Amino acid sequence: MQVLTMLLPVFLVLALMSSKLFNSLRTMEVQMGMGVVLLRCESPSLFWFVIAFQCLVIGALLAIFYWPFIILPNQVMS
Incomplete structure (x- = not known):
C-alpha cells in the first residue's frame, strides 16, 4: 500500500508528460512555458x-514503475 501512495505523484507526472508529448506531436509545436512556443x-x-527529451523523461518514469512492481517482487528473499 505504501508503494502505491509513493508512486501516485510519479503516475500524475507520467500522465502530464504523456499528454504534453501527445499534444506536441499533434500540433507540431512545443509549449515551452512563459509564452515560448x-x-x-x-x-x-x-x-x-x-521531443526526444520528453520521451526520455517518460521512459525514466516508466522505469520507476517497473522497479517496484516487476524487479523487486522477483528478488529472492534472504
Whole structure:
C-alpha cells in the first residue's frame, strides 16, 4: 500500500508528460512555458531534441514503475 501512495505523484507526472508529448506531436509545436512556443518549421533539430527529451523523461518514469512492481517482487528473499 505504501508503494502505491509513493508512486501516485510519479503516475500524475507520467500522465502530464504523456499528454504534453501527445499534444506536441499533434500540433507540431512545443509549449515551452512563459509564452515560448517552439515550432517545427522554425527549428527542426531543436524541436526533435525537445521531443526526444520528453520521451526520455517518460521512459525514466516508466522505469520507476517497473522497479517496484516487476524487479523487486522477483528478488529472492534472504
